[in-house]
Amino acid sequence: MKIVRFVRTICRVFSGPRCDSHSKLTDEQLRVLTIGNLYVYQQGGWLNSLYLHIDTSRFNNIMHEWWGIYSQADAISTLQYLLQGTFSITFEDVCNAYALHDSAKAASYLREHIQDEELHERAAHQLENLNKCYNDLVRDGIVQDEASLRKLGVMGWDAGRLNFIARACYCAGYIEEAELWQLLQRAYDMAHSELHSWKELANSYMLGRTLWGGNCDMAGLAEDLLTKPKSPWTRLPW
Known part of the structure; x- marks a missing residue:
């Protein structure tokens, strides 16, 4: 599975960012729209359009298998x-537990500070992935040390996922355009509440993804979005 994900990522890096040459969105609209572009780029979607234009079978797999969205009710609930x-809720506790550098003490800390069973399970999983991947995060320049990790946070991941799924639900016909823009604005406000540049957004998204999945493998995609002329990020102010 990891090999398949890696191959798909490499293919997207080689194909480069995809944009709709006929997009009529203003720069102000694009600044709001493109908060989720790391997720969009990874899936091969258009970066500058309300419509994702992702291959139908892949789009259905994302909606059904990954997110369990089969209906409007599922879409609204998600x-x-x-x-x-979702990840920012537990992030501080995960950082505090990690800072103990002792697995038993860390587990005890999470049990003491997170009473909700679902949130506790989520935090424990994130801590496990952070323990496994911290050196990789430093190697890839996503964080420099524990202080920078804590400061960066995972709001970019939370905002990016909200942005992408809102666009996907719009493409599937589950929400109207006005609702989409409201959700995109919420994601934009989330990102701008803690982050200060496209680079920080990319790093925060990759940190969240690492805590979620136990690997990131998105540094190349982030570099594309931050440097390639086709990427809206290279010409839009944060």
Whole structure:
């Protein structure tokens, strides 16, 4: 599975950012729209359009298998979940537990500070992945040390996922355009509440993805979005 993900990532890096040459969105609209572009780019979607234009079979796999969205009710429930800032809720406790550098003490800390069973399970999983991947995060320049990790946070990941799924739900016909823009604005506000540049957004997204999946393998995609002329990030102010 990791090999498949790696191959797909490499293919997207070689194909480069995809944009709609006929997009009529203004720069102000694009600044809001493109908060989720790391997720969009990874899936081969258009970076500058309300429509993702992802291959149908892949789009259905994302909606059904990854997110469990088969209906409008599923879409609304998922969007309400993402609006909570799902990883940011537990991030401080995960950082505090990691800082103990002792697995037993860290586990005890999480049990003491997170009473909700679902949140505790989520935090424990994130801590496990952070323990496994911290050196990789430093190697890839996503963080420099524990202080910078804590300062960076995972709001970019939370905002990016909300942005992408809102666009996907719009493409599937589950929400109207006005609702989409409201959700995109919420994601934009989430990102701008803690982050100060496209680079920080990319790093925060990659940190969150690493805590979620136990690997990142997105540094090349982030570099593309930050440097390639086709990417809206290279010409839009943060």
